[in-house]
Amino acid sequence: MPGPESAEYDYDVVISGAGLAGSAAAILLARRGVRVALLERRSDPGAYKVLCTHSLTANAYPVLDELGLVPALEEAGAVRNEARWYTRWGWITPKPAPGGPELPYGYNVRRSTLDPLIRSRAAQTPGVELLLGHRVTGLLREAGRTVGVRATAPHGEREIRARLVVGADGKDSAVAEFAGMRARSYENTRFGYLAHYRGLPLPGGIGHTWFLEPDMAYAFPNDDGVTVIAVLPDKERLPAFREDLEGSFSAFVRALPEAPPIDAAERVSKIIGTVDYPLLSRKPTAPGIALVGDAALTSDPLWGVGCGWALQTAQWLAEAVAPAATGRGRLDRSLARYARRHQWRLRGHQHLAVDFAKARPFNPAEEMVFSAAARDASMARHMHLFASRLIGPVRFLNPLMMAKATAVNIRHRGAPPAPDRAQDGRGTA
Known part of the structure; x- marks a missing residue:
């Protein structure tokens, strides 16, 4: 043969x-x-x-470039996916270092x-x-x-x-x-639903993610002025969503910190999702x-x-x-x-995604890094690299960065969370 x-x-x-x-x-x-x-x-x-x-995270940009799709995506209105993340320590908002290059980006489309x-x-x-x-x-x-x-x-x-x-x-x-x-x-012990809205302003015009421990949510602006909002609650909330999807979805979004004003926007899709993913x-x-x-x-x-x-x-x-x-x-x-x-x-x-899918709160290492990123601009940039999948877990949680996160948190011990310090570029460069 x-x-x-x-x-x-x-x-x-x-x-x-x-x-x-x-x-x-x-x-x-x-x-x-x-x-x-x-x-x-x-x-x-x-x-x-x-x-x-x-969402096309920044790790995909070199592939988009090789495919020759970047100009077409820009022309189609794809939104560069700058984002901020809510945590119990405040907002993490990555910004470029003073005088440094822009942060790597992908697209929401x-x-x-x-x-x-x-x-x-x-x-x-x-x-x-x-x-x-x-x-x-x-x-x-x-x-x-x-x-x-x-x-x-x-x-x-x-x-x-x-x-x-x-x-x-x-x-x-x-x-x-x-x-x-x-x-x-x-097993994923969260479920998820999403919907699309037109005319929905977001602070700074950028994407938002909420780490609510254990619940999650995000809002991403996309092309043609459409924003996708997704909620990913713990399955303990599933009976309420099954009984009243519209009401539960809207109530969940309205309760988010700095909640997107969905009541003033036009919903242009059904609420769709999955209870088992x-x-x-x-x-x-x-x-x-x-x-x-x-x-x-x-x-x-x-x-x-x-x-x-x-x-x-x-x-x-x-x-x-x-x-x-x-x-x-x-x-x-x-x-x-x-x-x-x-x-x-x-x-x-x-491996990390599988562990976090258990709908658990942050573990001690994650607490250390996320809290430091909410307080320090360079730690926020480090978070951005990991969220963009440009670095892996080993570099994300390497001993040097853990030591830096520890030092940042010691400096801020006992202080109330500052309102988005990383957003205006202050903090350690």
Whole structure:
């Protein structure tokens, strides 16, 4: 039987899912000379993910830049995601150091804008064939590895052979299911609902997140003057929300410190959400298969990292496997390289997210850093780097920063919380 490097293939790579991760992977692979079939189960090229934080954290900016999407996002009205965070010690508002560079940023942009934009770019990329209305119904296997997919198509069933199958089909990935790539599931003891408003002013015109211990909420301004507000309460509150969703949602938002004035704004969407959103982790590769985005790792939506990680994992995969996907290298070795990078870069973040999903109050280390960040400008910038996923947990909680946080808090012991000291740039540079 011919091996994977000598067999005839319809494409080098077939990707299931033409959302954010799949479209990005298709573009980046095709630019490296890979022939890509990009399958999307929905027939509408304008389809988009509805339940989302609509946040592209700053870690995704280099990928957006490589994709050439930054000018298009700016033109579409995407909002640079400057933000402040409420804690029991006051507000944390990161600002650039005096005379220093601007803080790294990503974008807040609705998926109704983002998904069709990146999918259209993928369809226009030489080497990519976008196949709408194609749903993967099985995998083709030879000699213990995957060599393609079976799919339902507008004109019947078809088989598509490829050296590599990429699952970019979300947390309930059919590719992973057919391949027997089981997910490890972690309970999320919060539930979440969100709604979109037009004409909703936020202080400073920037995003807001509330750490209420254990409840959470955020408000992010997006394109076209639309702001998304999400509430993520402890499941102890779930019976009240089930009894009166509209009333409970509105009451929760009105009770927030510096609450967004939702009664003076126009709500332009239904209140949507989920009462059960576990965190999932899968091994990101198998023989002939790679998973990207939520298919490999689904984190807690309260952190807003899913879109950024979708783009990053697409980039890591393209960098690792492109030569081997065209037959110029060992695919298994390339997949192992992708898996190592995926786990090295994301496992620590997911570990913290899994722990915080227990709807617990801050632990002592978090108390130390969050309280210092509310009191000191340089600690607020350190928080920004972690929230943007530009540094990992080891750097976030490294001994030097913990010592600095301790010193900041000792200086402020017994003093009342200052009103947004970090907001005007005061504090240690």
